[in-house]
Amino acid sequence: MRRAVVLGGSIAGLLAARVLSGHAEEVLVVERDDIAASGAFGGARDPRPGVPQGTQMHALLEAGRRLLDNWFPGFTAELVAGGATSADTGRGVHSYLEGRRRVLVGGVEMVSATRPFLEAHLRRRVLALDNVRLVNGRVCGLRYAGGRVDGVRYARPDADADADPGSGSAPGSGAEDVLDSDLTVDATGRASRLGTWLREGGWPEPALRRMHVDLGYATALFRRPEGGHDAMLAQSLTTLPDGRLRLSTLGRVEGDRWIALTAGYADDRPGRGTEEFLLRCKQDPAAAFRRLAEDAEPIGEPVGYRHPDNRRRDFHLLDRFPAGLVAAGDSLASFNPVYGQGMSSAAMHAACLAAYLDTRPSPRDPAWPYFKRTRRVVDDAWQTSALNDLKLPHVTGPRPPGxxxxxxxxxxxxxxxxxxxxxxxxxxxxxxxxxxxxxxxxxxxxxxxxxxxxxxxx
Ligand SMILES: Cc1cc2nc3c(=O)[nH]c(=O)nc-3n(C[C@H](O)[C@H](O)[C@H](O)COP(=O)(O)OP(=O)(O)OC[C@H]3O[C@@H](n4cnc5c(N)ncnc54)[C@H](O)[C@@H]3O)c2cc1C
Structure with missing residues (x-):
């Protein structure tokens, strides 16, 4: 391929870019946030508007961690050197069910870092690749020709800036430019407008399946006195008297800080304020959370986040689809975040893309084999998340047979x-x-x- 264009420069987009860098002369990542603006890490380490969930606690599961270490040798070690935590489940990860700590078993590693920190490190590694470049702009549609996507329409933040190399339009010719593309990857997240862009080109939209879970998160940062904390990461799941689940999670992150989250459903969603946050920690039957409430000093106020639904787009059910186009990450499927599957799913979609491209597919054919592979990844993560969510009293079906x-x-x-x-x-x-x-x-x-x-x- 001469050029591949990735829409969205978050985890899924960056990982797709890493894979594409081995298959295309040039890879452009179009991102609406100006993430290359400043700093040694190619952008600020604070949460950014395009990734609002970046304020919330994120842990990287072992499947994702292994893939990241494979594509970027030494990646986990680099995060740890920067202050993040990587803990083995046999020692540093404590998991509680109804206040009882699970027996420790090792061999699985989990990474705890703030989400902006992890993303900034990943971005630095991806942008260090010779043929990958970031383009700041908002994607507004696709260009179609001969049954395929052959370009990406985007609005530059400054329409009068000099023409972007490779763009189809002259400087100052209006708000929209077009990037020629041999393969386009939509990684614009769960609110992706790919369905609309397909419809505009005369193609059918994928069905959007939603499961309303009405989940509320609150995440807070803390400083703690050194020593006395036996786990680097802790998770606690409690069933409330009416059958709803409450989750608390705690992890050591960069900057000598601890990040903690409390999550609940429907009218048990956490409210605002440090006082309520600490109260929920004290109510948790797991000692690790009571200790946090007692010995830690909050840094700022907790930040809330609402996750109304899990969703997936079933591309594999379409009967027509343009060649030269795939979707990855949350744009394909976004699950209940309490299971922490999102970033690892994005990594597995990138692995599916690598396997698909290794078969040297014809540029004239739609990427059905890619969607067949990702369907297996999505089905499996969906099963873990949906089977548990459907048990919640406020979540309505349909419940699958069996x-x-x-x-x-x-x-x-x-x-x-x-x-x-x-x-x-x-x-x-x-x-x-x-x-x-x-x-x-x-x-x-x-x-x-x-x-x-x-x-x-x-
Ligand atoms: C509360 C919460 C907690 C979570 N916790 C975890 C966790 O512990 N572990 C885990 O693995 N996952 C977790 N996740 C999931 C994780 O955040 C995502 O799955 C992961 O970020 C992959 O997302 P993505 O790259 O597909 O999309 P996103 O991260 O949403 O990024 C989409 C990108 O596309 C850009 N974009 C959007 N539209 C356009 C446009 N038109 N033009 C240009 N750019 C555009 C955005 O600016 C953004 O950069 C959590 C999610 C939530 C909501």
Missing amino acids: FTLASRLGDLVVRASVTDPVVHRRFLDVMHMLAPARTLMRPGTLLRAAAAVRRQGA
Whole structure:
């Protein structure tokens, strides 16, 4: 390919750019935020408007971490050198269910850093690639020719600036420019307008599937006295009397700070203010959160975030689609964030793109093989998230066939993972996206889980 254009310069876009750099002479990443504006890391380390969830706690699961280390050797070590935490589940990650700490099992690593810090490091590594370049502008549509996408329409922040190299229009000729593109990757996130852009070109829109979960997050930063904290990362899941789940998470991040989050559904969504935040920490049955409320000093006010729904766009169900176009990251599917699957999913979509491009596909054919691969990734993450979300009393169906049995067996495995190290490890493999969710339904795992739960009862 002569040129590939990536729409959106966040995690999914940057990872797609990394993969494309091995297949195209030039890769342009079009991002509406001016992220190259300042700083040694190619942009500020503060949350930015285009990624509003950047204010919230983000942890990187093992599947994503391994892929990042593969594409950018030493990436985890670099984050840690900058002050982030990478903790092994056998030592530094404590997971609580209803206040009981799960038995520790090692071999899975989890990274805790603020989201802007992680993204800034990734951006620096991607933009260090010779043939990848950032273009500041807002994508407003696609150009079609002969059954394919052959260009990207975008508005530059300053329409009168000099013409962008490779752009189709002259300096100062208006607000919109066009970038020629042999392959376009939509990575503009969960609010992607790709459906509208397809419709404008006379193509069908993918169906948007939504599951309303009405989740509320609040994230706060803290300073803590040195010593006395036995976990670098802690998570606690509690069931409220009416069946709703409440999640608390805590992690050490760069700048000698701790980041903590409290999340709840519907009218249990966290409100504003430090006082309420600390109260929720004190109410948590896991000691790690009570200790945080006692010994830590808040830095600023907590920041809230609302996640109304999980959503996915089923491109694989379309009967027509233009060649030269794919979608990745949240634009394909955005899950309940409590499972932390988003960045690892984006990395797995990039791996699907790499595998697809390695087959040397014809530029005249739609990328169905890519969507077939990503469908498996999306289905699996969706199953983990949706199966649990559908158990929530306020989440309405439709519940898939076999839901009641699957959900009971799932509960059995989750309960067993508190005390049985083998079941816990298999559970971790699924939660960290290293193994498909169905592996937990294997007879061997279920029998072992049943025995472990019987022993707990005894
Ligand atoms: C509250 C919350 C907590 C989360 N916690 C975790 C976690 O712990 N672990 C985890 O792995 N994931 C987590 N996620 C998910 C994670 O944030 C995303 O999955 C991840 O950022 C990948 O997103 P993306 O790159 O596809 O889209 P985004 O990060 O949303 O980025 C989209 C990019 O496209 C740009 N853009 C949009 N429109 C245009 C346009 N028209 N023109 C040009 N640029 C455009 C935006 O400015 C932005 O840079 C969480 C999400 C939420 C909401």
